[in-house]
Amino acid sequence: MESRIGKFWLGAGYVFLYLPILTLIVFSFNDSKMVTLWGGFTFKWYGVIAHDTEVVDGFLLSLKVALMTASASVCLGMLAAFAMVRYKSFFGRTAFSAHINAPLVVPEVITGLSLLLFFVLCQRLFGMPERGVFTIWAGHTSVGMAYAAVVIQSRLLEMDKSLEEAAMDLGCRPFQVFYLVTFPMIAQALMSAWLLTFTISLDDVVATAFLSGPGSTTLPIVILSRARLGLNPTVNAIATITVAVVAVGVLAGSLWLNRQERKRAAEQAAAYREGTLALAS
Amino acid sequence: MANSPASAAAKVDDSRFVRIDRLTKRFDEVAAVDDVSLDIEKGEIFALLGSSGCGKSTLLRMLAGFETPSVGSIYLEGNDIAKMPPYERPINMMFQSYALFPHLTVWENIAFGLKRDNMPTDQIAERVETMLNIVKLKPYAKRKPHQLSGGQQQRVALARCLAKSPKLLLLDEPLGALDRKLREQTQFELHNIIKKVGVTCVLVTHDQEEAMTMADRIAVMSEGRFKQVGKPNEIYETPSCRFVADFIGNVNMFGGTLEVDQPDHCVIDTMHGKFYLDHGITGTQDMPVSVAVRPEKINLQRDPPADPQYNCLRGEIADSGYFGSFSLYRMNLASGMKLQIQITHTERHGELFQRGETVFATCAPDSLVALTT
Amino acid sequence: MDLAKSLAKNRFARLLLKDWGKLTVIGIPYVFLILLFTVPFLVVLKLSVSETDGIHFQDLSTYADGVVDIKIKLSNYIFLTTDPLYIETYWSSIKFAALNTFICIFIGYPFAYFMARSPASMRPALLMLVSLPFWTSYLLRVYAWKGLLDDHGVFNNLWMWMGLIDEPIKMMHTGFSMTVGMVYTYLPFMILPLYANLVKMDLRLLEAAKDLGATPWKAFWLITVPLSKNGIVAGSMLVFIPSVGEYVIPELLGGPSTLMIGRVLWDEFFSNNDWAMASAVAVTMVVLILVPLAIFNKYQADSGGVRGV
Known part of the structure; x- marks a missing residue:
């Protein structure tokens, strides 16, 4: 009985999670001015957004900011994670830890507002920076590095510390330990941190709205301004492309990871069998 | 204490290969290693034996260079290396978890340390080849660590340490990660390889069998100090204190007082009976002394011995267990104490004692040890 | 050497x-x-x-x-704490965030439970399906509900076509549409920590409870739920805190009756250009969030629990 309720609950849950996305996709192919009334199949909205300079420019800017944000976040987040995991006592460690976690819980309206006011003040005092790519990047990175730090920190914590000691024991200087052993060990976590902060940045709208200036409009800002006015088939088309790219990417990624893991498990089992056989003989 | 190493020589004695001099390591005021001194000979396999938290691992990590001593020095061939970082020490360690680099193959793992020394490529290949032959893993060179069984992983770890021809090899619980059956086989293999290579070796273990079979000398550690340092048989047969007697193997211990103390013998009076020992102790009349005797040194007989005055205990068999090559008995004494006895079955149809039987336990004067501390 | x-x-x-x-x-x-x-x-x-x-x-x-x-001007704060509209806004923000959290627990707990009890071979796929929406734009997912709940949206059209209703039901720009949007957005944040917690649970404990005479329902309440407390707390924090400051959802799905503090801050800043007032709202908002966070941290320190991020 439990399993029947379970299947129903899971099924209903997944319908709830995916129904909105599916309708978005379906109505992106709708040949009708009325967005939610089916009027035949068409690709025309994709043609429309391809020639919509606002959308294309917005996307390119978003991509640029996201690339910059993800790279900076991973570098800073890695340093922060190392600081937290490797140095158990230093001046202001509690404050540091609070600082790393704070961007995760502070609402984006506050992050956006405070950074904007800060940049306005800076501009008044030093004449820079202008609102634009730099300010958006700075805002995204202050949040992104917190996420990256969390991801990398958990990997560092589960890593066998004796690996690094072994490297040192075998003659590695501290920096060699890092690039010969630690880095390859945490590479996967760095990759997922990069992807996570990349999507967070690509997706961000609230902080960006505060920090973008004239001429620096990202794609989410374009979407928000259109969505505010009501339903818009071009937004559906953009959504469909996003979902397609993400679904393919995530599916391929997890299938690859799954296969790696299975292969590894099989090899381990084989090695174990071999070991017991050798012992028996 | 037998073999007391506290001969505090002020000047550095170059003749000793490894010399640990009054070493102390404190963590937040708690001394993990407390004023320990020790000499290790060249080519010796030395075991640090103790239960977890006794300071043996901290001592090993100080030798490796992962911990800096709070006080004291470590000399290797006369040079103080206590503050030298691990990557400069000619010392290599095999970790309990083996710490094989999972992203490198067996070959690359073994070559790892050699590459750090900037050894020419052809020499590295040659050296790795030699090491693979020694640990019999040549067909596995291209495998990754997770494709190896536990025993094979251990041999890779050993080869990786030995590849650099260290002056001192450190083994942290070398057999700890292996299952029981594999251990016995590996134990001898490991011992043979180390002896063949001729490297001086310090190993840490909590397993007394491992320590006794592998090591030339053992230090029994407790609470950051050495309780006794000596050859395996010395530690087993002539423990220097109650802790060591109790820690190594099984023992029956009787508390009593010193009645007669002569250079060649002594008599100790206990509530269970009187004991005659064929060695003297330095003590005073009536001082508290314990008598220790191993279960296998006791004989059982149904009839009272000719001279029941000394070294004879009367009691009733409480439990018996038949193990094939030997039997274990537990015997209730009149005093309420339970005595453990191990009888080896040297004859095929030797006699077995039954539960409830009244028997006499006897032991020879030279099988008893008097312990004052 | x-x-x-x-x-x-x-x-x-x-x-x-x-x-x-x-x-x-x-x-x-x-x-x-x-x-x-x-x-x-x-x-x-x-x-x-x-x-x-x-x-x-x-x-x-x-x-x-x-x-x-x-010179310290406290007039902004005095205004904030006396003006009925602001008080109403704070109250309403907390109310919607709490409602969202409860609904997420109600839907998410059984969901995570059944996920954790499903065959081990299916779990990675189920888990991936929960986290997949994470990677797609959150703005677009909120926008999707506009199309579903609008007066001329998919649901109303469908029901009218089926003859269930004669005229559209007003769902959009109400507390209902906003709550649906919030639950939809934050449900994965509840499911994931709960799942992580429940999947690690030792099932022998339940067998032991049943062996000792507990009915499955009793075993669930007496064993499973108390042991997953850490997951519930972590999930609730991950849902409640960001919900309080939410802007996009009230903006796209909410209406005049659904006052949310994040949106008020935005309007003070962008529409009224009152930077000082916006700042005062921001400071108050941080205080509002610090309270549950402090309770959470204390709870974690007491139970030595794991971070659920």
Whole structure:
């Protein structure tokens, strides 16, 4: 009985999670001015957004900011994670830890507002920076590095510390330990941190709205301004492309990871069998 | 204490290969290693034996260079290396978890340390080849660590340490990660390889069998100090204190007082009976002394011995267990104490004692040890 | 190798290197966060209590004729705490965030439970399906509900076509549409920590409970639920805190009756251009979030629990 309720609950849950996305996709192919009334199949909205300079420019800017944000976040987040995991006592460690976690819980309206006011003040005092790519990047990175730090920190914590000691024991200087052993060990976590902060940045709208200036409009800002006015088939088309790219990417990624893991498990089992056989003989 | 190493020589004695001099390591005021001194000979396999938290691992990590001593020095061939970082020490360690680099193959793992020394490529290949032959893993060179069984992983770890021809090899619980059956086989293999290579070796273990079979000398550690340092048989047969007697193997211990103390013998009076020992102790009349005797040194007989005055205990068999090559008995004494006895079955149809039987336990004067501390 | 020599040569270099490394590792992210997080917030704090002349800052303290004159304007805060509209907004924000959290627990707990009890071979796929929406734009997912709940949206059209209703049901721009949007957005944040917690649970405990005479339902309430408390708390924090400050959902799905503090802040800033007031709202909002966070941290410290991020 439990399993029947379970299947129903899971099924209903997944319908709830995916129904909105599916309708978005379906109505992106709708040949009708009325967005939610089916009027035949068409690709025309994709043609429309391809020639919509606002959308294309917005996307390119978003991509640029996201690339910059993800790279900076991973570098800073890695340093922060190392600081937290490797140095158990230093001046202001509690404050540091609070600082790393704070961007995760502070609402984006506050992050956006405070950074904007800060940049306005800076501009008044030093004449820079202008609102634009730099300010958006700075805002995204202050949040992104917190996420990256969390991801990398958990990997560092589960890593066998004796690996690094072994490297040192075998003659590695501290920096060699890092690039010969630690880095390859945490590479996967760095990759997922990069992807996570990349999507967070690509997706961000609230902080960006505060920090973008004239001429620096990202794609989410374009979407928000259109969505505010009501339903818009071009937004559906953009959504469909996003979902397609993400679904393919995530599916391929997890299938690859799954296969790696299975292969590894099989090899381990084989090695174990071999070991017991050798012992028996 | 037998073999007391506290001969505090002020000047550095170059003749000793490894010399640990009054070493102390404190963590937040708690001394993990407390004023320990020790000499290790060249080519010796030395075991640090103790239960977890006794300071043996901290001592090993100080030798490796992962911990800096709070006080004291470590000399290797006369040079103080206590503050030298691990990557400069000619010392290599095999970790309990083996710490094989999972992203490198067996070959690359073994070559790892050699590459750090900037050894020419052809020499590295040659050296790795030699090491693979020694640990019999040549067909596995291209495998990754997770494709190896536990025993094979251990041999890779050993080869990786030995590849650099260290002056001192450190083994942290070398057999700890292996299952029981594999251990016995590996134990001898490991011992043979180390002896063949001729490297001086310090190993840490909590397993007394491992320590006794592998090591030339053992230090029994407790609470950051050495309780006794000596050859395996010395530690087993002539423990220097109650802790060591109790820690190594099984023992029956009787508390009593010193009645007669002569250079060649002594008599100790206990509530269970009187004991005659064929060695003297330095003590005073009536001082508290314990008598220790191993279960296998006791004989059982149904009839009272000719001279029941000394070294004879009367009691009733409480439990018996038949193990094939030997039997274990537990015997209730009149005093309420339970005595453990191990009888080896040297004859095929030797006699077995039954539960409830009244028997006499006897032991020879030279099988008893008097312990004052 | 001459040990003594190499030691002497390197001791100083090593000391320098070690501390230099530590300084870099800690210093760079620290400076970045202070510069782009703490200082900006101090600016907000300052602005919320300063006299403003449009968008011009004025110094809190002026030094003239040997007298330090400190001007702190608390009128913004007084206004915030007395104006019924603001009080209503705060109350409403907390109410919607709490409602969202409860609905997420109600839907998410059984969901995570059944996920954790499904065959091990299916779990990775089920887990991936929950986290997949994470990777697609959150803005677009909220927008999707507009199409579903609108007066001329998919649901109303469908029901009218089926003849269930004669005229559209008003769902959009109400508390209902906003709550649906919030639950939809934050449900995965509840499911994931709960799943992580439930999947690790030792099933033998339940067998033991049943063996000792507990009905499955009793075993669930007496064993499973108490043991998953950490997951519930972590999930609730991950849902409640961001819900309080939500802007996009009330903007796209909410209506005039669904007052949310994040949206009010936005309007004060972008529509009314009242920077000081926006700053005061921001400071109050942080206080509002710090309270549950402090309780959470205390709870974690007490139970030695794991972080559920």
